[in-house]
Amino acid sequence: MTAISLGPTPARCNALAKRIRLLVAATITYNVIEAVVAITAGTIASSTALIGFGLDSVIEVSSATAVAWQFSARAHALREAREKTTLRIIAFSFFTLAAYVSIDAVRALTGTGEADRSIPGIVIAALSLAIMPFLSAAQRRAGRELGSASAVADSKQTLLCTYLSAVLLGGLVLNATLGWSWADPIAALIIAVIAVKEGRDAWQGKGCCAAPVATGAGVTADEGCSCQAGCDCC
Numbered sequence: 470m471t472a473i474s475l476g477p478t479p480a481r482c483n484a485l486a487k488r489i490r491l492l493v494a495a496t497i498t499y500n501v502i503e504a505v506v507a508i509t510a511g512t513i514a515s516s517t518a519l520i521g522f523g524l525d526s527v528i529e530v531s532s533a534t535a536v537a538w539q540f541s542a543r544a545h546a547l548r549e550a551r552e553k554t555t556l557r558i559i560a561f562s563f564f565t566l567a568a569y570v571s572i573d574a575v576r577a578l579t580g581t582g583e584a585d586r587s588i589p590g591i592v593i594a595a596l597s598l599a600i601m602p603f604l605s606a607a608q609r610r611a612g613r614e615l616g617s618a619s620a621v622a623d624s625k626q627t628l629l630c631t632y633l634s635a636v637l638l639g640g641l642v643l644n645a646t647l648g649w650s651w652a653d654p655i656a657a658l659i660i661a662v663i664a665v666k667e668g669r670d671a672w673q674g675k676g677c678c679a680a681p682v683a684t685g686a687g688v689t690a691d692e693g694c695s696c697q698a699g700c701d702c703c
Contacts, residue, residue, distance in 0.1 A: 479545070481614075482545055482615060485611045485614055485615040486540050486545075486548065486615065488607075488611045489536070489540050489608060489611050489612065489615070489617070489620050490537065490540050490541070492604055492607055492608045492611065493533045493536050493537045493540065493608070493623070494537065495604060496529070496533045496604050496608075496623075496627060497530050497533045497534060497537065499600060499601075499604075500526040500527075500529045500530045500533065500630075501526075501530060503523070503526040503593060503597060504523045504524070504526035504527050504530070505523075506523075506589060506593045507519050507520070507522045507523030507526060507590065507593055508520055508523035508524070509523075509589075510587050510589040510590045510593070511523060511587070511590065513587075514586070514587040514590065516587055516590060516641075518573065518577065518590075518637055518640055518641070519587060519590045519637070519641075521569060521570065521573040522590075522594070522633060522634075522637050524569060525566055525569070525570070525630060525633055526630070528562045528565055528566050528569075529562070529626055529627065529630050531558065531562055532558065532559045532562040532623050532626045533623055533626075533627075535554075535555045535558035535559060535562075535619070535623075536555055536559075536619055536620060536623045538551065538555070539551040539552065539554075539555040539619055540620075548617075552617070552618060552619050555619040556618055556619050556622060556671050556672065557671075557672065559619060559622045559623055559626060559668075559671045560622075560668045560669070560671035560672035561668075562626060562668075563626065563629075563664045563665070563667050563668025563671060564664070564665065564668045566626075566629070566661075566664050567661040567662075567664035567665045567668065568661075570633070570657045570658075570660060570661040570664065571657075571658060571661045573654070573657065574654035574655070574657040574658045574661065575654070576654075577651075577654035577657075578651065578654045578655075586641065586644065586645040587641060590637070590641055591638060591641050591642065591645075594634045594635075594637045594638035594641065595634075595638055597630070597631065597634035598631060598634040598635055598638060601627055601628070601630055601631040601634065602628070602631050604627055605624045605625075605627040605628040605631060606624075608620055608621075608623065608624040608627065609621055609624035609625070609628075612624060618671075619671075622667070622670070622671040625667050625671075626667070629660065629663065629664055629667065632660050632663075633657075633660060636656040636657055636660060639652060639656065640652055640654075640656070
């Protein structure tokens, strides 16, 4: 009889859940600061791109807050019960982000919303590009080991915000130095397509499966803390 791994122990599950709570708290804190700085700098510089970046931070906060709500439950069974609602909130955040980025990109391409030169904008975009990949990777690893689709989906939201940071930074720098105002909106449209895909996956619950895994003896993993075979996170 082939033995099948039971996955993380209950103690490990609790440790992973605590790690995710800390990472989500750090993500929320940073994104609140990022939103205030970006929206303020964008308003001063009349930069639609910067204001859009700030609003994206607000969307990221809503996604991370949904995960924080899910993982505020200490019992694994209750966290699983909240999984579907959390995924729907994250999916809606992806769709909202894609819609806003698309509208903002079209405005920029038609010459009604070009990003202006802004030193504070360049600084906050560079900081986000340096910080957010680490938060995303850490949460994705913990979410995959725990078998949480919502934690993995939120980490993808954070990673997408990293791409937006790169787009904003590149757009502001190229526009300020070479006058390439079209570079930002073209890249933003590509990111919008990715956001739609990630939103659809989150809505369908793809990415991780947190259901119990049966062993060869018909016993399930403790508290269902494991991925199913064939899931992306396994």
